[in-house]
């Protein structure tokens with residue numbers, strides 16, 4: 466595959482600019498996006514994905530939560546239980562992200578991965594309740610890597626846990642929330658990953 470390095474850099478600059486915009490709206494989201502992008506690419510590589518699929522996966526993982534730019538800070542930062550309306554607003558981020566990225570022709574391959582990153586292996590996720598391998602593999606990878614990062618990074622709602630504890634939690638939820646094969650692929654690469662950025 467021929468890649469124009471200058472064009473390629475400008476495309477990646479665009480991805481970074483979008484992440485920075487999200488981080489300005491909700492500090493910490495940028496670091497999360499970068500780390501999930503690194504975890505997802507490594508996991509996808511372990512699963513045997515090719516160059517183009519890995520490039521699109523990396524971009525999709527970086528942009529998976531970009532739709533949170535349309536979610537109010539009061540909902541994103543609420544410490545108590547979200548009410549129905551707030552939950553709906555939060556969940557809308559998957560579709561809002563999809564709408565944002567699909568306006569870029571070169572980001573079209575990321576759309577299914579972004580739309581479905583909150584589906585669950587058992588069909589109990591959103592927005593479409595897809596089950597098992599009907600969920601795009603990139604979305605399954607992003608879902609597991611995002612959960613791993615949230616567990617090890619911690620949040621105002623939950624203390625950070627060790628990487629071993631996070632993997633144990635993912636394995637506990639393999640077959641219900643996560644694709645077991647994806648969880649094991651993440652487990653093989655996780656010790657080798659040096660996360661980029663530290664932004665919360």
Ligand SMILES: [Fe+2]
Pocket residue numbers: 529530558582583
């Ligand atoms: Fe998300």
